[in-house]
Amino acid sequence: MRPPKLVITVSTDGDEEVNDHVRGVKGGWRRQIETYRTLHAMDGVQVFLGMTLSSLNADQYEKAFAAAKAECPWLTHSDFHLNIAHESGHYYGNLGSDTLGNSRNQIIEQLKYYRAKRGLPLNPISFVERAYLKHAEEYLRTGSTPMRCHALRSSCFIDSWGDVFPCGMYDAKIASLRDYDYDLAVIWDSPRARQLQEEIWEYKCPQCWTPCEANQSILGNLMRGAE
Numbered sequence: 001m002r003p004p005k006l007v008i009t010v011s012t013d014g015d016e017e018v019n020d021h022v023r024g025v026k027g028g029w030r031r032q033i034e035t036y037r038t039l040h041a042m043d044g045v046q047v048f049l050g051m052t053l054s055s056l057n058a059d060q061y062e063k064a065f066a067a068a069k070a071e072c073p074w075l076t077h078s079d080f081h082l083n084i085a086h087e088s089g090h091y092y093g094n095l096g097s098d099t100l101g102n103s104r105n106q107i108i109e110q111l112k113y114y115r116a117k118r119g120l121p122l123n124p125i126s127f128v129e130r131a132y133l134k135h136a137e138e139y140l141r142t143g144s145t146p147m148r149c150h151a152l153r154s155s156c157f158i159d160s161w162g163d164v165f166p167c168g169m170y171d172a173k174i175a176s177l178r179d180y181d182y183d184l185a186v187i188w189d190s191p192r193a194r195q196l197q198e199e200i201w202e203y204k205c206p207q208c209w210t211p212c213e214a215n216q217s218i219l220g221n222l223m224r225g226a227e
Helices: 016-023 028-040 061-071 104-118 124-142 184-188 191-201 211-220
Strands: 006-011 045-053 080-084 163-165
Touching (some): 006 028, 016 028, 028 061, 045 104, 061 104, 080 104, 080 124, 104 124, 124 211
Parallel strands (some): 045 080
């Protein structure tokens, strides 16, 4: 279809040993790196490696980068995206798992190290990435979303059954696409969606800072300022 921009992130959560332990799939890291290498060779595809920091790999970024670079010599720190682990009932199914544990300070230090390695942003994606990382440190310290969230203003989450949620973290089903002839616009403009969006706008939702919601919130708050 030749979209104007196709960006794909391949997840990897450490070097081979740590990644396969975190994901519970023996040989997974090798396949993930091969997927990344194959996508990197394709014209029109911009591909990144994504690492989610949790209590299982809070201090592992440097080793993860070195392992990936040994397989992909062209790799730079800007080819990685870092984010932080969250809990969600309808997306991850891991509520109560305490994914961060006592590792928040370690993760903050990893984010600082990574941000310094990336240097100053030279393109729009790098600018958003830097803003995300800066506010991620704030989120880890406070547990509160750092700015007004644009879920249900700029985005929503649709699961594989067609159920529509505000985002991947807020377990508040709005409706099912199956019940509305797959017309998302009708659900988007429904009283239920408007009510939930107002709750989100007023920080009356589970507080999070995932890139899936944070990136458009960063852009949406540029003109009005974070509140």
